[in-house]
Amino acid sequence: MFIKLIKKVMVALLIVPLLFCALEYGFFYFTLKPLIDPMISMAGLLVSDSAIDFGDDLDSIYVEQDFTDRGTVPLSEVVIPYVGTYYARIESPRVGLSVRLYWGDSLKILRKGAGQYIGSNLPGFKKPLLIAGHNITTFNPIQNMIVGDLITIKTNYGQYIYEVYEIAIKKSMDTEAFNLERSEEILIMYSCYPFHILRSHKYDRFIVYGRRISGPDIK
């Protein structure tokens, strides 16, 4: 009788409250995490008084340097990065875009900077590049781009400039909008659209298309 009572008290005063507590924490964690993560990233950008240090657990091979114009670069000077490597910078000063460019576009990478799909091509190979960025942090400035803007990709082997020739809003499943089969060096930058609305899933993408106007070919 006494043991039964103790069991009842244990269940009522210990196990049930603990279980409820764990469930509640779990609920709030999983519910709010997708909301809070991007907000923390954005808040970090707002309150910072210096250049953001994304303090990285990802690899980096990029080294800032100046380049003299050259028509070609030998393949032996190019490093094909491993997935998750910071290999270049992507900039467009008129709209205030200046972010790290990683090889790969996983969620982890997109929290650090812009991410290039590894099924696309590095600059200089005369084939399309597909680059994604977060709509409220890294690629937020691309919403202000206009046709004629210049976008620079600085790599270790050369500096590439692309001129924006089209800006469009298209469905994420529109395969023609993200066509990687072209035989010219097209820069395709995209971000989720609309930019400032929190919605469960965004089916539209804000896409900026650029055509390479300078930078060495890889031979």
Place this chain on the structure above:
Amino acid sequence: MVTALLILFALPTFAATDVNPNEQAVLTRFGAGCVVDGHTLTPTMDNQNMARNFFLMDGVDFTLTESTLVIDAIDDICDVIKDYPAIVKSSTLRVQIFNSLADLPLVAKQEILALAQNAADGIESIDISFEYDFESKVASIIGADSEVMVSAEISLTSVIVKNTGYDGNATIWLISLLSLSMITGVVLAKKKHLLVRKP
């Protein structure tokens, strides 16, 4: 400037190497895909780019023996896929080989995984391994230092374009689940007259 130079010298010289004829043979075989039930399943351009980028990496320089091993493995994988003609659908997307693989039963996936791992183990000129994560559906080639050299998601839908913003699907599911439990609780309590004040 000095710092930049120091960093530059400290970096390992992982220069790209061109695709050699043995590797080109693998790319050609990979690009040809598999014929299943009269339909040709082919890898998409982005999958072929991934393969080419892998062969361009420093240290990746397949010998004739190694390329033959990989081509044989692709043939064997095609033989596995041929046993499941149902995966060929009318939709354009699904005649792309990587999408179709997602439709295979677990036993076939495991067989393909074993074939790919055997092929990777047979490569001696570079230390690589092949992995497939059944949870994330991501296939990867891992280098000697356990870093991912190349990875691809095997999915029924296009994986080229990512979700770059807030994805609240989990939130919606949890809120729906909680609302459902609350409604169920109220209905049950009403049925059992638990909400009636006892005299």
